[in-house]
Amino acid sequence: MTKEDLRIVFFGTPDFAVESLDALVKAGFNVAGVVTMPDKPAGRGQKVVFSPVKKYAIEHGLALLQPVRLKDEDFVEALRGLRADLFIVIAFRMLPEVVWTMPPLGTFNLHGSLLPRYRGAAPINRAIMNGDTETGVTTFFLKHDIDTGDIISRERIEVGPDEDAGSVHDRLMHIGAALTVDTVNHIIAGDLRTVPQSELCGDEQPTPAPKIFKEDCRIDWTRQSADIHNHVRGLSPHPAAWTELSTGEPSPLLSVKVLRTARTEAPAGLELAPGQVALAAKKAWAGTADCPIELVTVQPAGKRPMAGADFLRGLRLSEKDGEIRFA
DSSP states (O other): OOTTTOEEEEEEOSHHHHHHHHHHHHTTOEEEEEEOOOOEEETTTTEEEOOHHHHHHHHTTOOEEOOSSTTOHHHHHHHHHTOOSEEEEESOOOOOHHHHTOSTTOEEEEESSOTTSSBSSOHHHHHHHTTOSEEEEEEEEOOSSTTOSOEEEEEEEEOOTTOOHHHHHHHHHHHHHHHHHHHHHHHHHTOOOOBOTHHHHTTOOOOBOOOOOGGGGBOOTTSOHHHHHHHHHHTTTTTOEEEEEEOSSSSOOEEEEEEEEEOOOOOTTOOOOTTBEEEETTEEEEOOSSSOEEEEEEEETTSOOEEHHHHHHHTTOOTTOOOOEEO
């Protein structure tokens, strides 16, 4: 079988998936169809927005399906009509068995972690939030339970101590695209050597990476500074760690996103209770369980991102004050 003979249907929605779809098209593979999420309204004007994968499919003249329900008979029949040999799934919904068992060569997924670590919807965020120093991407064949199928290939990267989820996402997006193409080439060549995930676990249990909700993003200032730093960078730039500011006045709490912190050494003598904020040495600081952490970039509700020190100056907080704190 050649690239031209192999019929691929690609499932995906965000930019992370577009990179791999583009790599397949540029490598000369026959993408017989693309499946993406239905259009949805977004923003204040609730304007209908196309997914990045849909935009790419339209620009390149690829057949497009946007099912509301993946078990819908009309969608399943339309999918069969594409006569695909292989399905590829990247950053999409969980497929029902009637779909992923359809192609004769199977269905494989590109996942943003080193499986069996971080099974679930938010592998990149969770790895950084936990302070991991390495992560990667994995291709694996789908099975009934999510992210449990036999592994085809993995690619590792190191994660810097100040690197955030956005940076790691972009690096994995490019590495994953190359791994996707490489996986398809091995499928065509018929020389795959898959490995059950159980053989890679050893004594370590698979790590869950559940979807992140708003309350998961709230900063707990009673934790150690290292944990808070990892929490912030693991959620930056999206969905972003957040906290609430209390000035001690009978006014509503102000919601503030914390986009970047730094574990720089605080000025001598600066002691802050957990959540207490202060200006010192022209920098913004917040107290934690062990030592103050620098607030490099924050975003108050309704405003643009700004330097932490500028934000505190806007509150008219002098370097001698310390009565304002995060709740």
